[in-house]
Amino acid sequence: MTFHNPGAEVYVPDGSAADQAISRTTHFGVSAHQDDLEIMAYHGILECFGRRDRHFTGVTTTNGAGSPRDGLYASYSDEEMQRVRRVEQKKAAFVGEFSAHVFLDYSSSAVKDRGNADVVDDLKTIFSAARPEVVYTHNLADKHDTHVGTVLRVISALRELPREHRPQRLYGCEVWRNLDWLNDNDKVIFNVEPHENLAMSLVGVFDSQVAGGKRYDLATLGRRRANATYFASHGVDESTALIFGIDLTPLIENDRAEVGGYVQGFIDRFASEVSGRIAKLS
Numbered sequence: 364m365t366f367h368n369p370g371a372e373v374y375v376p377d378g379s380a381a382d383q384a385i386s387r388t389t390h391f392g393v394s395a396h397q398d399d400l401e402i403m404a405y406h407g408i409l410e411c412f413g414r415r416d417r418h419f420t421g422v423t424t425t426n427g428a429g430s431p432r433d434g435l436y437a438s439y440s441d442e443e444m445q446r447v448r449r450v451e452q453k454k455a456a457f458v459g460e461f462s463a464h465v466f467l468d469y470s471s472s473a474v475k476d477r478g479n480a481d482v483v484d485d486l487k488t489i490f491s492a493a494r495p496e497v498v499y500t501h502n503l504a505d506k507h508d509t510h511v512g513t514v515l516r517v518i519s520a521l522r523e524l525p526r527e528h529r530p531q532r533l534y535g536c537e538v539w540r541n542l543d544w545l546n547d548n549d550k551v552i553f554n555v556e557p558h559e560n561l562a563m564s565l566v567g568v569f570d571s572q573v574a575g576g577k578r579y580d581l582a583t584l585g586r587r588r589a590n591a592t593y594f595a596s597h598g599v600d601e602s603t604a605l606i607f608g609i610d611l612t613p614l615i616e617n618d619r620a621e622v623g624g625y626v627q628g629f630i631d632r633f634a635s636e637v638s639g640r641i642a643k644l645s
């Protein structure tokens with residue numbers, strides 16, 4: 364398997380051959396940055412954890428350059444930060460028992476550049492080899508440009524594959540902006556209650572991010588807890604941790620579906636629920 368960037372790498376925690384590790388994939392996550400998968404695609408990691416019949420593979424599109432740094436890491440150069448973040452992602456892949464993790468090593472600007480066909484090409488290479496059943500990626504209403512760039516490249520790559528090689532489900536999940544705002548019947552609900560210790564470890568190993576001044580570990584578990592508690596106003600909590608997603612599968616079933624229009628539909632239904640309630644009670 365070859366990729367466009369010389370710094371691209373396939374890491375296989377259990378030491379299997381890279382091709383074998385990719386081809387056994389059932390659940391697949393594509394994120395912009397090191398640590399995004401552990402936040403947004405934890406459901407896929409959990410589905411495969413400790414299983415012999417399911418395997419999670421992760422992909423990170425960017426190289427982690429330009430990330431904020433503080434404390435221990437304040438004096439690190441961009442190159443040193445990229446190295447640290449790659450090692451941290453490998454630690455998480457090991458702890459989470461990933462089948463493989465693929466580092467595509469692009470700059471953020473390359474991922475955001477709609478004219479750069481290399482990112483799409485590399486994603487096609489991995490998708491073709493992995494043929495996953497389920498894909499988790501960023502959601503289209505995220506507020507980070509590189510995240511939205513990544514999901515757009517994922518949709519393009521999947522649309523260029525033969526239909527029989529496409530996954531059965533494509534989900535957009537929460538990092539920079541949660542999905543609590545979606546109408547309840549527009550939410551995909553992932554129960555991620557089991558192995559809270561694992562959830563904590565997976566985000567916690569990204570020391571350069573967490574000790575760098577952002578408590579992603581506490582915030583991520585807090586968001587999942589809040590999602591679970593605030594999901595239903597009646598009755599007791601049925602789960603202590605939920606992740607919300609948007610089903611993006613229709614965008615890879617209909618290649619002509621307009622991406623902006625698709626997410627606008629969710630926003631319009633939210634707007635009409637809010638205004639409808641006010642009209643009803645005024």
Ligand SMILES: [Zn+2]
Nearest residue numbers: 395396399538
């Ligand atoms: Zn990110």
